[in-house]
Amino acid sequence: MTTIRVGHLYPDYLNIYADRGNIAVLTRRAAWRGHELEVTALGMGDAVVPGAHDLYYVGGGQDREQLLVADDLVRKAEALREAVDAGAAVLAVCGGYQLLGRRYRGFYGDDMPGIGLLPLETVAGERRMIGDVLLECELEPGERRTLAGFENHAGRTRLDPGAEPLGRVLAGFGNDGESGFEGCRAGRVLGTYLHGPLLPRNAWLADWLLAQALAHRLGTDAPPRLEPLADGLERRAQEVSAARARSRGGRYA
Amino acid sequence: MRPHPPLALEIAAARGVAALSRRVGAGGGTTIPGKLLAELDRGAIDRLATRLGAGTAVVSATNGKTTTTAMAAEILRPRYRLAHNAAGANLVSGVASALLTAGDADLGLFEVDEAALPELVERLRPRSVCLGNLFRDQLDRYGELELIAERWRGAAAQLPESSRLVYNADDPQLAAASQGRAGSVAFGLDDPRVARPSLQHAADSKYCVHCGTPYAYAAAYVGHLGDYRCPRGDHARPPLEVAARDVSLHGLDRASFLLDTPDGSRRIELRLPGLYNVYNAVAAAALARSLGAGLDEIVAGLERFSAAFGRFERLAVGEKRILLLLIKNPAGANEAVRTLVDGGQPAVLVVALNDEIADGRDVSWIWDVDFEPLLPGLDRLVASGGRAAELALRFRYGGLGESAIEVEPDLGNALDRGLELTPDGGELVVLPTYTAMLGLQRLLSSRGLAEPYWER
Numbered sequence: 241m242t243t244i245r246v247g248h249l250y251p252d253y254l255n256i257y258a259d260r261g262n263i264a265v266l267t268r269r270a271a272w273r274g275h276e277l278e279v280t281a282l283g284m285g286d287a288v289v290p291g292a293h294d295l296y297y298v299g300g301g302q303d304r305e306q307l308l309v310a311d312d313l314v315r316k317a318e319a320l321r322e323a324v325d326a327g328a329a330v331l332a333v334c335g336g337y338q339l340l341g342r343r344y345r346g347f348y349g350d351d352m353p354g355i356g357l358l359p360l361e362t363v364a365g366e367r368r369m370i371g372d373v374l375l376e377c378e379l380e381p382g383e384r385r386t387l388a389g390f391e392n393h394a395g396r397t398r399l400d401p402g403a404e405p406l407g408r409v410l411a412g413f414g415n416d417g418e419s420g421f422e423g424c425r426a427g428r429v430l431g432t433y434l435h436g437p438l439l440p441r442n443a444w445l446a447d448w449l450l451a452q453a454l455a456h457r458l459g460t461d462a463p464p465r466l467e468p469l470a471d472g473l474e475r476r477a478q479e480v481s482a483a484r485a486r487s488r489g490g491r492y493a
Numbered sequence: 494m495r496p497h498p499p500l501a502l503e504i505a506a507a508r509g510v511a512a513l514s515r516r517v518g519a520g521g522g523t524t525i526p527g528k529l530l531a532e533l534d535r536g537a538i539d540r541l542a543t544r545l546g547a548g549t550a551v552v553s554a555t556n557g558k559t560t561t562t563a564m565a566a567e568i569l570r571p572r573y574r575l576a577h578n579a580a581g582a583n584l585v586s587g588v589a590s591a592l593l594t595a596g597d598a599d600l601g602l603f604e605v606d607e608a609a610l611p612e613l614v615e616r617l618r619p620r621s622v623c624l625g626n627l628f629r630d631q632l633d634r635y636g637e638l639e640l641i642a643e644r645w646r647g648a649a650a651q652l653p654e655s656s657r658l659v660y661n662a663d664d665p666q667l668a669a670a671s672q673g674r675a676g677s678v679a680f681g682l683d684d685p686r687v688a689r690p691s692l693q694h695a696a697d698s699k700y701c702v703h704c705g706t707p708y709a710y711a712a713a714y715v716g717h718l719g720d721y722r723c724p725r726g727d728h729a730r731p732p733l734e735v736a737a738r739d740v741s742l743h744g745l746d747r748a749s750f751l752l753d754t755p756d757g758s759r760r761i762e763l764r765l766p767g768l769y770n771v772y773n774a775v776a777a778a779a780l781a782r783s784l785g786a787g788l789d790e791i792v793a794g795l796e797r798f799s800a801a802f803g804r805f806e807r808l809a810v811g812e813k814r815i816l817l818l819l820i821k822n823p824a825g826a827n828e829a830v831r832t833l834v835d836g837g838q839p840a841v842l843v844v845a846l847n848d849e850i851a852d853g854r855d856v857s858w859i860w861d862v863d864f865e866p867l868l869p870g871l872d873r874l875v876a877s878g879g880r881a882a883e884l885a886l887r888f889r890y891g892g893l894g895e896s897a898i899e900v901e902p903d904l905g906n907a908l909d910r911g912l913e914l915t916p917d918g919g920e921l922v923v924l925p926t927y928t929a930m931l932g933l934q935r936l937l938s939s940r941g942l943a944e945p946y947w948e949r
Contacts, residue, residue: 252699252707256629256637258860260694264890302637308705371854390855392632436857440886473889473900476882484848 244270244453246279247293249316250301250309253283254336257392259299261437262331265446266295273466275454284312288319294453295329296320298336300435303346303364306335310352313339317355324357329428329452333438337423337431338362338395347394358424358431359400360415368394371490373412373434374482375422379448386410387442388481389434391422391490397433399424406432411485428452441477443469527582527590538585539616541592542601547573549601549617550784553610553645554625554661556825557773558583560765560804561625562604564777568786568794573600584609588617600784607641611648622652623659623780624667625772628716629697629861630822631853638697646670657783661776662731663718669702669728680735680779681718684750687740687768688712688719693827694861703727715769716824735779737771745816745836752778752795756788761795765805767832769825808942812917815908817933820844820924821852823861829924830866838870839922843911844888845878845904845929852926856880859887868893873914875899877907878929904932 248263267277282288282296301309324330330340338344341360344352354361375387387407396416399405405415406423414422415433423432430449432438439446451463458464530537542549552562559581566577576595578587583606591603605613607627614622624645629638649658649670660667662679671677692699692713700707701723708721708728722729739751749762750771763774778791786794800806806817818833820826833839848854864887874897876885881902889895901907908923915921925933 255694255861256632257855258857261857261860261887261890264860268890302639304639304700304705308700390857392855436855437860440860440890441883473882473885473895473898476900477880477886480880480882484854488854 241274241276242454242457243276243278244295244450244457245293246277246453247282247288247296248279249282249296249298249313249336251281251283251299253305253309254299254301256302256305257300257334257390257435258437259297259333259435262299262333262439262446263297265437265439265443266450269443269446269469270450272469273450275450282316284309288316288323290319290322290326290328293323293328294456295331295449296323298330298332298339300334300336302335303348303350306339306344306346306352307350310339310344310354313355314353317357320355320357324427324429327428327456329449329456330357330430331449332358332429332431333435334393334433337433338397340429340431341397344395357429358426359403360397360424360431362395362397364394365396366394367492368392369413369417369490370493371412372481372485372488373414373422373490374410374485375407375414375434376410377407379425385444386478386482387432387434387438387445388478388485389432389436389438389442390481391433391435393433397424406430412490428456436481441474441481443471443474526593527586527588530586530589530593535585535616538589538592541589541595542617545576545595545599545601547600548620549603550621550623550780551603551605551610551613551617551619552623552625552776552780553605553607554776555607555628555630555822557625557769557776558604560770560773560800561623561776561780562602564773564795564798565623565780566602567798568777568781568791569600569602569784570794571790572786573784574598576601578603585612585616588613608644611644611651614648615651618653619656621657621659621780621783622649623776624649624670625661625776626664626716626718626824627666627698628822628824629858630824632855642666642670642698649674659776659779659783661718661772662733663714663720664698665702665708665717665721665728665730666698668731672731678734678779678783679731680775681720681730681733681737682714682740682768682772682775683720683733683736683738683753684740685712685720687742688714692717693824694863701725701728715772715828718772735775735782737775740768740771742766742768742835745832750774752791754778754782754788754791756782759788759792761792763795764799766836767828769828807920808937810912810942813912813915814920815912815937816920816922817930818922818924819927819930820862821927823858826859826862826864826924830862830864833922834866838867839920840870840872841875841911841914841921842867842871842873843875843877843907843921843923844884845907845923845925845933846876846880846884847878847926847928847932848880849928852928856883859884864888865891871897873897873899875901875907875911875914877901877904878926904929905936908933908936
């Protein structure tokens, strides 16, 4: 049994799209493999200690909550950068994703500093992009997988030239509704607009994250192979969500 | 500008459509005529409203607007002839339809969708506006909660001076929207004994509206509703003019409380369960009082009231019973769960999750609901609706064993399976989202077990 240590950033502020569902999935799927997930809240004023966590999670929030945490997150930036350089994994969703870029200009015109863990910038547009999304991802060479989720954001996220998106948009808007890409990936750091929450219906991604976190914990380069689970319900849920994305896609609001 | 046809002609055309809609079995015809009217001439709504001699009153809230409005109607019926959108058609078109069928009504009493409130306030210029609560709900449809709160603040600021703003002071956002407005009426709950031990996970407006500091709660009742105070002294719950005190909850059967008003205090015995219905009742009392109802009328009306359509319903099926409780967002579903647990843990549960526009296409909210208190007594979950598998995952990752979960997307099959698992003399608890509830109503009605909603 290995204890996987998760640092959950601002759970009191960034939790709008049922982010705790993602944590619940990581916890159970670790437990079903005999591992323990130890989740620590990293709130306002709490120090990030590089090496103390194997996986960081940042959830979604409204502009108001993002504004409340943005400055505090900047104070954690250096430690987070150090942790990531040493191999810690990160999953950031929606509002959290935006704050991992260099900056975010919110819907009401507030300029918020980001922490530059991902090579991107975000500016809110006039209309929100809302609806089911379907992506094709290839996090490991040759392993194409689909991700199904729901997006609801005014932010238009532009990746720097050469930056790696999380996936290609098969249906829905993605980062900006134009580029055909969604999310961003830099090594073990993932950012995405997809919630739903993301992990219950995309169990393969939960396992990918757990494997990265285990690699950090065990100090190995190659992530360990996790014992496969039956995942019948997970697949059914993904199929329905994927069908929604294909049949009704997103809308501007 | 396009000239509009005479009002009488528009009304006749729209009424014809309603009759046709019912005849072809397309539903109650509760919004189609209004849609037509709104299409032909939106200003007709303003003119129709001026025909109501005693004016109009509107109720909006994320949760409880149908019940609150129905309770207020029950109180006010002896005093006024009401035009009331009782079937829950609460967009501009639904209100237009209710105005079209108003007949000789003298008071319009309308529940109003949160997003439609600003336009309807502007068109109807209501005598009283009752604001119940704002919770996270259907973020895919409304956008962020802050956006709705901002539009409500705008609507409140636009109200004519003579209008009464009746608001839930336990909701910081609503208290802020009403701050400094003459003629506003604060209502709320005052009984720390029925408070939650802590703020729920899904609590929304928990940071001071002025400075962003987390509120300190002397008591948190439902979601973020409660007795709050900014520790920096920037904002606090205003004094309550109409309050529910000394609350007692009796499981799934009933609730009672002491209604405290400037005219005196009276004990109310509600025939509905749950703290959320106490909120609905005190809101209805404050609203009815602003429209002239006396304390006796309020007590009598609230005690006569049984249930608004589909919110809480019990039906007999042979030797068994079905209990229907609508769920539609975390705050409301948490209250449904609390009420169920207080009334005895169900062993069999049917939960039906749809993702139509009226349910919210984004189903992530089920992960914000605290379903866990139901798990200890639960032998079998039948997950149903278009997103049955997602719902099943919610319970599985919440800790329910896979062998206790059945996935049956079809509502009829799920209901039959649930009844099959329920022993004679037992009660099957069904928690449907909005369109699943409509589907179940149709199903039960086709089996002769419930009346279609437009006949109530």
